[in-house]
Amino acid sequence: MHSSAVFLIEFGAIILGLGLLGRLAARLRFSPIPLYLLAGLAFGEGGLLPLGTSEEFVAIGAEIGVILLLLMLGLEYTASDLVSNLRTQYPAGLVDAALNALPGAAMALLLGWGPIAAVVLAGITWISSSGVIAKVLGDLGRIGNRETPVILSILVLEDLSMAVYLPVVTALLAGTGFAAGSVTLAIALGVAGLVLLLAVRFGRHISRFVSTDDPEKLLLVVLGLTLVVAGVAQQLQVSAAVGAFLVGIALSGEVAEGAHHLLAPLRDLFAAVFFVFFGLHTDPASIPPVLLPALALAVVTTLTKIATGYWAARRAGVSAKGRWRAGGTLVARGEFSIVIAGLAVTAGIDSDLGPLATAYVLILVVLGPLTARWTEPLARRLTGRLTGPRTVPGTLGAGGAETPAPDPAAAVRDQDPAGRH
Numbered sequence: 001m002h003s004s005a006v007f008l009i010e011f012g013a014i015i016l017g018l019g020l021l022g023r024l025a026a027r028l029r030f031s032p033i034p035l036y037l038l039a040g041l042a043f044g045e046g047g048l049l050p051l052g053t054s055e056e057f058v059a060i061g062a063e064i065g066v067i068l069l070l071l072m073l074g075l076e077y078t079a080s081d082l083v084s085n086l087r088t089q090y091p092a093g094l095v096d097a098a099l100n101a102l103p104g105a106a107m108a109l110l111l112g113w114g115p116i117a118a119v120v121l122a123g124i125t126w127i128s129s130s131g132v133i134a135k136v137l138g139d140l141g142r143i144g145n146r147e148t149p150v151i152l153s154i155l156v157l158e159d160l161s162m163a164v165y166l167p168v169v170t171a172l173l174a175g176t177g178f179a180a181g182s183v184t185l186a187i188a189l190g191v192a193g194l195v196l197l198l199a200v201r202f203g204r205h206i207s208r209f210v211s212t213d214d215p216e217k218l219l220l221v222v223l224g225l226t227l228v229v230a231g232v233a234q235q236l237q238v239s240a241a242v243g244a245f246l247v248g249i250a251l252s253g254e255v256a257e258g259a260h261h262l263l264a265p266l267r268d269l270f271a272a273v274f275f276v277f278f279g280l281h282t283d284p285a286s287i288p289p290v291l292l293p294a295l296a297l298a299v300v301t302t303l304t305k306i307a308t309g310y311w312a313a314r315r316a317g318v319s320a321k322g323r324w325r326a327g328g329t330l331v332a333r334g335e336f337s338i339v340i341a342g343l344a345v346t347a348g349i350d351s352d353l354g355p356l357a358t359a360y361v362l363i364l365v366v367l368g369p370l371t372a373r374w375t376e377p378l379a380r381r382l383t384g385r386l387t388g389p390r391t392v393p394g395t396l397g398a399g400g401a402e403t404p405a406p407d408p409a410a411a412v413r414d415q416d417p418a419g420r421h
Contacts (some may be wrong), residue, residue, distance in 0.1 A: 040279015
């Protein structure tokens with residue numbers, strides 16, 4: 001009875017605190033994610049007041065939070081949208097891997113950690129946080145923007161790549177032979193391909209099976225189906241996030257709209273729990289010794305992610321503003337990076353790898369919402385200062401000063417076809 005009361009008090013205090021932090025962030029017109037993370041640091045390992053009885057429940061809630069974030073993203077797009085974007089954006093996925101994995105591998109080799117650690121750190125710096133980015137897109141009201149499909153295509157390509165990468169890393173860390181590693185990889189690829197095929201080919205039938213006029217039944221069926229698919233995918237060495245995203249892709253029409261409306265409050269609750277959980281498992285004392293290399297790596301890969309998003313959005317014909325927004329939004333790292341680092345720590349790879357990965361992710365998970373919000377305005381201001389105002393020779397304004405010339409091309413370039421900025 002006593003432990004049950006303590007659990008209710010602890011978990012209730014977490015939810016209440018998240019609500020107050022969310023209200024503060026709303027007043028400041030700022031994403032609440034960094035505040036959630038700092039709250040986790042304050043009450044986690046080595047923090048001011050570590051939690052006890054509610055930790056296991058918070059861990060489960062964090063997993064559900066990531067799953068719901070990806071499900072809600074999937075509900076925004078149809079299977080045909082997904083296939084079309086993947087076909088057109090796969091070069092961006094290759095550029096993304098090259099620009100963002102190489103700095104991590106180079107850092108590991110410079111620190112003398114060896115080739116296996118280099119493969120691990122390459123994955124940590126390569127993969128963006130789908131959970132954080134999904135939350136940021138919702139907070140900033142950018143789900144319908146023209147650059148968002150480009151961002152999601154890169155995220156999906158990264159998540160699908162994890163179906164290949166994670167089994168390879170697991171085999172390397174375990175020291176298993178080539179045959180065993182190949183079998184694990186083949187199973188992962190087969191499951192990912194099967195789920196994608198079912199989502200694309202039988203999406204209408206799945207929507208018809210799920211469809212109901214009763215909101216309660218719709219909520220239970222959609223949530224249950226998502227958790228089952230995510231769990232099976234994870235059990236078969238495929239990301240649970242990929243499974244949840246593909247369930248959202250498979251649902252369409254009125255079912256998708258109804259599920260989105262019903263699941264939005266649950267998503268917000270469990271997504272907040274996910275970010276708190278991330279901070280709870282970080283000991284602040286382990287960060288200072290590796291802060292400088294983590295900071296250097298964060299600076300480099302922030303620039304490479306911005307370059308990746310800018311190039312991909314430009315290739316897709318998105319306006320200049322949208323290109324900068326795409327680049328800034330992709331900066332955040334999160335759940336996948338921590339999973340990869342956890343595998344390495346469990347396998348006994350260099351003891352500094354875990355703290356460095358934690359410090360790196362913490363820097364970018366806090367910086368990511370800021371770059372998503374401010375990269376485009378900052379780039380616009382800097383480019384304006386570099387180029388200066390354009391003038392029409394001989395045209396004088398008040399006081400004899402030349403007036404800036406209108407730039408029709410810039411006006412067209414800065415205006416999205418859908419009328420968004």
